[in-house]
Amino acid sequence: MIEKFEDIYRNRHQYAKDWKVRTGGKVLGYLCTYIPEEIVYAAGVLPVRLLGSHEVEDVTAPYIFPMFCPFCRDTLAQGLKGRYDYLDGIVSSDTCMHINQTFDNFVLYCGIGRENAFVANTAYNVASPRAREYQAKEALEFKKHMEEWTGKTITDDDLDRGIEIMNRNRRLMKQVYETRKGENPPITGAEAMLMVTSSQMSDKEEHSNIIEQVLKGLPGWSSDRETGVRLMIVGSEDDDVEFLRMVENLGATFVVDDHCTGTRYFWNEVIPGEDRLAAIANRYLDRTPCPIKDWSERRRFTQVLRLAQDYDVQGIILVQQKFCDPHELDIPPLTTLLKEHNFPTYFLEFDVTVPIGAFATRVEAFLETIRGEELF
Amino acid sequence: MVVREKGRWETKGLDCWPQFKEFLKGRYEAVATAHDQGLLTVLGTQEGGIQEALGGGDHNFGGEPYGATCAYMGLSVEFMEAAEAKGFARDTCAYCRINLGAMYLDKYAFGGTFPKVDFGMRKHTCDTHAKWSLLHSEYLKVPYLVIDGAPGNEFDSEQSLKNKAEYHIAQQLDAIEEIEKLTGREFNDEIYIQSVYNNYRCRNLWAQVCILNQNIPAPLDQKSMYTLFEVAFHNSVRKGAVELMETLRDEVEDRVKNKIAAVATERFRIGYVSQPPYYALRIFRYLEKYGAVAIGSRYCFGIGEGTTMVQDGKEVPIPTLEEQGIVLKTREDAVRAAVNQTHLAEEIRGGDFRYCGHRTRESLLRLIREWHCDAAIMHFNRGCQGWGIGEPQLRLALLENDIPTLTFEGNVADSREWDDARSLARLDAFFESQGLEKLED
Numbered sequence: 001m002i003e004k005f006e007d008i009y010r011n012r013h014q015y016a017k018d019w020k021v022r023t024g025g026k027v028l029g030y031l032c033t034y035i036p037e038e039i040v041y042a043a044g045v046l047p048v049r050l051l052g053s054h055e056v057e058d059v060t061a062p063y064i065f066p067m068f069c070p071f072c073r074d075t076l077a078q079g080l081k082g083r084y085d086y087l088d089g090i091v092s093s094d095t096c097m098h099i100n101q102t103f104d105n106f107v108l109y110c111g112i113g114r115e116n117a118f119v120a121n122t123a124y125n126v127a128s129p130r131a132r133e134y135q136a137k138e139a140l141e142f143k144k145h146m147e148e149w150t151g152k153t154i155t156d157d158d159l160d161r162g163i164e165i166m167n168r169n170r171r172l173m174k175q176v177y178e179t180r181k182g183e184n185p186p187i188t189g190a191e192a193m194l195m196v197t198s199s200q201m202s203d204k205e206e207h208s209n210i211i212e213q214v215l216k217g218l219p220g221w222s223s224d225r226e227t228g229v230r231l232m233i234v235g236s237e238d239d240d241v242e243f244l245r246m247v248e249n250l251g252a253t254f255v256v257d258d259h260c261t262g263t264r265y266f267w268n269e270v271i272p273g274e275d276r277l278a279a280i281a282n283r284y285l286d287r288t289p290c291p292i293k294d295w296s297e298r299r300r301f302t303q304v305l306r307l308a309q310d311y312d313v314q315g316i317i318l319v320q321q322k323f324c325d326p327h328e329l330d331i332p333p334l335t336t337l338l339k340e341h342n343f344p345t346y347f348l349e350f351d352v353t354v355p356i357g358a359f360a361t362r363v364e365a366f367l368e369t370i371r372g373e374e375l376f
Numbered sequence: 377m378v379v380r381e382k383g384r385w386e387t388k389g390l391d392c393w394p395q396f397k398e399f400l401k402g403r404y405e406a407v408a409t410a411h412d413q414g415l416l417t418v419l420g421t422q423e424g425g426i427q428e429a430l431g432g433g434d435h436n437f438g439g440e441p442y443g444a445t446c447a448y449m450g451l452s453v454e455f456m457e458a459a460e461a462k463g464f465a466r467d468t469c470a471y472c473r474i475n476l477g478a479m480y481l482d483k484y485a486f487g488g489t490f491p492k493v494d495f496g497m498r499k500h501t502c503d504t505h506a507k508w509s510l511l512h513s514e515y516l517k518v519p520y521l522v523i524d525g526a527p528g529n530e531f532d533s534e535q536s537l538k539n540k541a542e543y544h545i546a547q548q549l550d551a552i553e554e555i556e557k558l559t560g561r562e563f564n565d566e567i568y569i570q571s572v573y574n575n576y577r578c579r580n581l582w583a584q585v586c587i588l589n590q591n592i593p594a595p596l597d598q599k600s601m602y603t604l605f606e607v608a609f610h611n612s613v614r615k616g617a618v619e620l621m622e623t624l625r626d627e628v629e630d631r632v633k634n635k636i637a638a639v640a641t642e643r644f645r646i647g648y649v650s651q652p653p654y655y656a657l658r659i660f661r662y663l664e665k666y667g668a669v670a671i672g673s674r675y676c677f678g679i680g681e682g683t684t685m686v687q688d689g690k691e692v693p694i695p696t697l698e699e700q701g702i703v704l705k706t707r708e709d710a711v712r713a714a715v716n717q718t719h720l721a722e723e724i725r726g727g728d729f730r731y732c733g734h735r736t737r738e739s740l741l742r743l744i745r746e747w748h749c750d751a752a753i754m755h756f757n758r759g760c761q762g763w764g765i766g767e768p769q770l771r772l773a774l775l776e777n778d779i780p781t782l783t784f785e786g787n788v789a790d791s792r793e794w795d796d797a798r799s800l801a802r803l804d805a806f807f808e809s810q811g812l813e814k815l816e817d
Contacts, residue, residue, distance in 0.1 A: 065758075
């Protein structure tokens, strides 16, 4: 069943097109996981995360600086090449300026148009008590946008349905992640990443059904691969599955992560409440923050440490999408914190494509330094 | 292309220039000694008089002006290398690396050690702001307050714009109460109210000056404006700031009346885009060898940032509070006025800081048109993501409107990313393409 995740991931565009034909519904592209997808589902619209293809590209330079986020450039390349021509609309959460620029370009140059573009504003000062009221009000504005766009009134029942669709998917993915705490995790890090990214690209009700089948098959299932060194991957947006596969072929397994195609996406649920929009808003304020919003208490660092401890991690690979200031400014203090807690780290800079051979050499060396403890 | 006659205009330096230099130099000296004198010092964004209202001095230790000044003084590389040695990537914000590096080296560009501060405070509008100041505050072990600036964008509904303004106002009021507790000082509302009035006056005056530069010949040049705008933008609360800006406005009006040019040989006008390479401001003098004058930029005019607004399709100064008939009686009145200065309604806001869609493109085209520019020069600036965002799109907007455009790569404050010879060669080629030959070597 796990291969179904990869099937969705590899054939994401055809999946969305087929969904449109099947349901007659609209597809709304999004770039950042701070979008309140609950409201999108409540509107009967399919939210799909826009991601890149990790291919060398030469189309984005007139539209976005080469020294801007690789994820943004790669995603924009897909739009400029027409691969997202089935999108009916696009939404930004105004999370970071690089994503905003990709969003602007999709609107101006990828056939989306101003009338099908929305911003679901999210607070940056997530720790401020004032953010709760603000975010709830903006959730209401986004709901109004969706109602106007679809011509459908979104009721409380619709919001309850949207919340349950998202919560169920989160709950199930977390259950899968729980199994990775064991000595012999039944799924690899690459497979886990495929599970999460395919969730971002597909109808979550369908996706949850697949996870339930996977969970049924997990108890008693044992892998024929050695777990090896237990690793954690921490960083910016990353869906470089091939990188994870490469590392896991070197005698290691990624058992947990902190990034937005991983635990940051699904770790906490909406706690239902009478005021559905406030409940949704609070979920996004309370989730593990993206570094761009993580001030002043550094809640992300606490979560990274907790996951590393809970999952018995032996080493942490810090992946940094180049040119992302918020993540880059976290790297030195995070590295120091992890070192203080005896977690060895290794830092790698990522771009649209990565030098997989050179990275393999470096990661091998990192793994050897970790295993070195076992020799004596 | 438009190439005017190679006439010569009367020219002379600004009479008030020495006053501006003296005024601004005093700011950095005050920062160095303030804490030892018992004056409160805030590191970060100076939110219109908060420091003064707490009995602090009127000195301003904002990160961006300090970063730019360090670059101008040739100190940026030393400071940035110190930050990079601590593990900060070389592609992070140049100002951020300069400020962090100076702190790590415990060195102040104006002599002595890094100034002592009482707390860090930041209004977060660009992605780096809050993270940078957090690092400062953690290292210096001082309290840290941050306000989500929540700037508007062209996709916001009218209600969203109101939500953002109210959110900003509420945070600001909370922050003032928090600072009172942290410092044990009482916030003087009267001083704060006066500072908000002054900020509006200074920015209004600066807007008038910028609009006067629409005249031919331009009374001011871009390079000089980088010094002049500092008073309105980061020093408006200081005693004498309003008077200084009035002096400037009056002198510029006189220059317009008497056709006194910034550049005697003005025959070609350039709209500049983004920040300058502060360590290489000589490029603006290089333009003048061709009889070209850079008349300003959205950056130094403060378009979309509380200086001008759009009325009947044109940039006009945001009226002062007095002109708007607004009377500030309470702290909340003052905070509301300060926030509303930048949270303008969509139809009058000139450009969005965090987006580069329709509104920002139109804002640049308006500048080119209203300031009678013959061309645009764009600094593809790797050192500041806030001002770098959307530049490629702005270039496309210029080309789509047949505006000759030159781009060159660089960095606002990291001189290691600047190639003098290449950049000047590009300028030479560009002017040649516009039919201009050098008037002097």
